[in-house]
Amino acid sequence: MEKLLKDKVKEEQPRLSSLFEKVLLKNKLTHAYLMESKEIESAYVFSLWLAQSIFCEETENHLPCGLCNNCQRIVSQDFPDVTTIEPDGQTIKVDQIRDIKQTFIRSGMESRKKALIIKNAEKMTVSAANSLLKFIEEPDGMMHIFFLTNNSNRILSTIQSRCQQIYLHPTSKSALLAEVSKESSLTKKQVELIVELSESKKKAVELSSDEWFNSARETVSKWFQYLDKKNALAFIFVQQHLVKLGKDKEQQFLILDILLNMYRLELKEQVALDSFSKERYNNAIEVIITARKKLEANVSFQNVCEQLVWQVLY
Ligand SMILES: [Zn+2]
Structure with a gap:
């Protein structure tokens, strides 16, 4: 059986997932996130997990169960209220965003909660980005949007400033963090800093001394x-x-x-x-x-x- 999303995010992003568990427990998930990661698939997995928390049928304290029908359909990208937009060729075009909005209206889904995940959001054309601005400026409480990017500097500043920005460190760093923590007498925060600044264990050990x-x-x-x-x-x-x-x-x-x-x-x-x-x-x-x-x-x-x-x- 494939690993559950909640176990995957815990393994890949231990620090960020425990932070978001607290956010979910307090029911503080906000309507727009900008997630930066060098590994876009890792950010995608993370956004799907957050999407599960919105739609899970068996949720406990707002944490997704990972097993119910909705949770499973979200993972297999077969859930109508969670939509992923990816670049069509070199860019994400305004028509792609319009199509999604139309679908929401036609199916009467505008009255239901939904999540929109935009992969490689730095490839949005200016008009595509602008067509989403109104939504993030005036959230209706029904739509959650996740912009995923490998470089948030390439996202329009009007979008940047209206989203909560999250930085996902490469999954290799999670492994490095665990390894260095085990062998070091430094505090957790000190080790985290060193790992953020290091590409390898050798470099991390060098820095710490x-x-x-x-x-x-x-x-x-x-x-x-x-x-x-x-x-x-x-x-x-x-x-x-x-x-x-x-x-x-x-x-x-x-x-x-x-x-x-x-x-x-x-x-x-x-x-x-x-x-x-x-x-x-x-x-x-x-x-x-x-x-x-x-x-x-x-x-x-x-x-x-x-x-x-x-x-x-x-
Ligand atoms: Zn569930």
């Missing part, structure tokens, strides 16, 4: 606290500590990557549970990614960091 990295983690963590609390000391901190810490380009990029992952690791859960502003979170992530691009374009590290503080704080 690297003196520069360990002091960088502590320094960036203080910077993150200031930024998170909108404390203006974050500004002075750049010159006092970060400039000395990031001596070359490689270290400077790593500092920004540490910060990015601290945001993701520390705040994603709070955002999903509605205890941290989604706008503030999305804005901070976007600002850090932009800072990285500026550094690539040879803006000085100090300027990049100071602009980052300015944009996060004001």
Whole structure:
């Protein structure tokens, strides 16, 4: 027998699935998600599991059973209220979205709950994306939409800012996380950070015993606290500590990557549970990614960091 979706997501995305179990238990599933993953099929499995939670007939505390008729039909993509749209050739066209809307109307399904999953959402044409904007701006409580992409920077910012953004790390990293945790005396959060920044076990082990990295983690963590609390000391901190810490380009990029992952690791859960502003979170992530691009374009590290503080704080 094939593995149940709920077991598959637990195995592939242990951290994210336990986070979403909490979200579902509190009945806090929101109407629009933007899911970024380098492995689009892994994001697809995850979105189907969330779709099951909406339609499951035997749900317990909003968690899908995986076994009822609806759950099974969703997995085999034979359930009319869960629709998947994929690129038709190079793009997802506005006609594809219109067709779906028409189907909903014709079959009287507009009065029922439904889920729309858009695979490779970065391939939506601007008009296709715009045709969905109205819906995500004025949710009707009936439709849930999941945009899946391998690169959320290529999604229209109007869509980005209106969705809750989720980052799924590659499934290989889940295995790496389990392996490194077993052999390390670091805290769970510290191991998670290292794994996010490593491609292999060798690299993860190297990082965990690297003196520069360990002091960088502590320094960036203080910077993150200031930024998170909108404390203006974050500004002075750049010159006092970060400039000395990031001596070359490689270290400077790593500092920004540490910060990015601290945001993701520390705040994603709070955002999903509605205890941290989604706008503030999305804005901070976007600002850090932009800072990285500026550094690539040879803006000085100090300027990049100071602009980052300015944009996060004001
Ligand atoms: Zn079920």
